[in-house]
Amino acid sequence: MSDKNKLESVSSTAQQSSTPFIDIDAYAPKMMANRVGQVGVSKAEMGFLTTLALSILAGVFIALGIQLAMLVTHTATSSFGLNALVGGVVFTMALVLIVITGAELFTGNCVFAMSFFAGKITRGDLSRNLIISFIGNFIGALTIVFWIYISAQWTANDHLLGAKIVIAANEKVNLTFGVAFARGVLCNALVCLGIWMCFSARNNLDKVLSLLWPISCLIACGFEHCVVNMWLIPMALVLKGNRFVMEAVERVNGGPLDITNLTIAKGFIGYNLVPVVLGNLFGGIILVAGVYWFVFLREPKK
């Protein structure tokens, strides 16, 4: 049950006596929609270099989050369900950093399509923001691929961490178009709902708690997030050439792994990134921003 239009409920009969001058309640959905609309405008007004720098940061944060999730889950002796859950919970770090420091995440920014629907920014503004953040996220994620490779962190635990990364990435490049698209839709619906709930928050504790469930869900359930894949698959492409990592992969897999699809053009871009980006855009822009625009910001027909 939503407690929208809290202003009206505050001014209800029972509360007239207390006369609150300062409103510290969480924002109600209608106010959240207005705030998202305003933030979308300020994002459209932001300069090119600022947006790019912030989106590089977002790519870095996501890459750090997913490498942490990989590290935590790579040889967990606990069972499948709990292992997935712990991986999801630690990945929430990435979105917490992004939301609190205000970085520009491609998937999260889909929610600001709401200000486009509300007529506050043009289609050009929206696509400019999304394209710049996509490029920036890619650069940021590749930066972390470089640093993680140099740091030789993937050799941890007798190369098993590297093996986990290669196996996870190999699963992602062997999806059919429909599966990758559906997973992309579900993923970005959850990301955008997490960002949307953060607009209800007054303080950081609110933000962290409201992000925890949706973000841990999307990683635990294995949905496809395009910025995550921008780190995971390039990292696997780099590690593919390493003999020790591939030996560890064979050990884990119980036999040689078929990595023919683990290539840049066909596997990464064609089988994964294209359907996942389309799914992410659909899930974020239509299912979250569109629906909430329709309910809360649409001008009633006269």
Place this chain on the structure above:
Amino acid sequence: MAESKTVKTVKAKKPVKTAKTTRTKKAVKSAKPAVAPERARIVYDIDAYSPQKIAARIDAVTAVKAKDSPAATFWLGVNAGVFIALGAQFATLIMSDSGLHSGLTAVVAGIVFCLGLILVVVAGAELFTGNCMIFIGYLEKRITTTRIFNHWNYSLIGNFVGSLIVVCFMYKANQFEFYDYMVGAKALLIANKKVNLTFPAAFSKAVLCNAMVCMAVWVCFSARNVADKIMTLIFPIAGFVASGFEHLVANMYFIPMGIFLKGNTEVVAAAERMAGKTLDLTNLTWKGFFVLNQFPVLLGNVFGGVVLAGLAFWFIYLRPRLDFTFTIKEDFHRDKVK
């Protein structure tokens, strides 16, 4: 309310006065004018809402909902269906193999299921089961009978549509393949269990479920910020999921998912492996879904939400005050003064 307050203050002041005067007369005299006016004027109030205020706020929300357009109610209902289904699929995945014993697994699944209710409460959605609470506003005549039934119908249909959307996406996303088809097997077993309940069992489980869901909504109305809402939600919601109670909207995800998965031979084989016996899936059909599960669960949820939560809280906090005790005390007091 006003009457009770005056009586209370009169009662409270007297012993305080006597106690203080016996100690130091001067201190009380000098302190009183400075303290009293400041206490009387509340500049801002950041405390959590008291139960009386919760009842009044739900009452006010009902008045707002009465003005909602049917389209908005329907789409918010779709949202609620999607959210609960997302929570349900998350719980299924965690439950599929947790390595813990069944009690602890149930608790972990309950905690992750809170995803659905957190999204409903914070992000804004019309959940049918939670909306049973607006019966409080109906009793206060904030909403007409046709409006409240329309509201419930639109949100219920929206919930069903939203759940089916997620079922389609989840089936398309091939999540049931995870962990050697164990995730799908668990989903199938859950669904099969739910359509093989007897009517009294389904009804009573549904009553308990919606009493707990409405309790969660009730405590959320006490919250000032999102963290409050989430932390208060977790306990009743994790409680009802872990106890295996029947939630109408969650079943709209679980059972259709099971019906879809029934056609997949690998999933059925995995489920039989997991259960350790051959499964009787004859009841797992759309007919079984509506007749054996949705019908008793709908009745139970409405009873639990409307009577046990809505009517009970209305009776406690908002019923017309016919307290003879207060008037008698007041008269007695007046007589004494005269």
